[in-house]
Amino acid sequence: MFDVIKKSVLDQFAQGISIADMLWSLGVAFLMGLFILLVYKQTFRGVLFSKGYAFSLVLLAMVTALVIRTISSNLALSLGMVGALSIVRFRTAIKEPMDIAFLFWAIAVGIVLAAGLIPLAVFGSIFIGV
Numbered sequence: 423m424f425d426v427i428k429k430s431v432l433d434q435f436a437q438g439i440s441i442a443d444m445l446w447s448l449g450v451a452f453l454m455g456l457f458i459l460l461v462y463k464q465t466f467r468g469v470l471f472s473k474g475y476a477f478s479l480v481l482l483a484m485v486t487a488l489v490i491r492t493i494s495s496n497l498a499l500s501l502g503m504v505g506a507l508s509i510v511r512f513r514t515a516i517k518e519p520m521d522i523a524f525l526f527w528a529i530a531v532g533i534v535l536a537a538g539l540i541p542l543a544v545f546g547s548i549f550i551g552v
Contacts, residue, residue: 444491447535451487454531454547455480461551462524468517475521479528486532494536 458479463471527550534543 443538444488446540447487447491447538448484450540450543451484451532451535452480454535454543455483455528457547457551458483458524458528458531465520467520479524482525482528483532483535486529487536488532490533490536 459476462476462479527547531543531547534546
């Protein structure tokens with residue numbers, strides 16, 4: 423049993439990350455983030471529109487794709503990232519429940535793109551956006 427786990431971990435280290443795959447994931451994450459931004463602008467019904475928050479949705483999709491793609495190929499990095507993120511505390515108060523939904527949408531797009539499931543991210547986002 424231990425040899426199977428050891429072999430799968432060593433295979434992950436040997437695989438590495440393809441530059442073309444990384445650029446493809448980040449490019450699609452950027453486009454999907456722009457789509458999320460457009461849907462957010464169209465559906466915003468609050469009092470004060472925050473451009474910073476809106477553009478952070480694009481960045482969030484891209485950063486999530488980058489981080490997930492990086493840690494998916496390295497077990498040690500993924501465990502370190504879990505430890506590092508466990509001490510991060512976000513203090514920004516989210517006033518609108520829909521803002522949280524858009525945050526989760528951007529994070530989910532980044533995760534799905536980093537997993538290589540580009541059609542799922544595209545069609546899922548179109549379905550959610552409509």
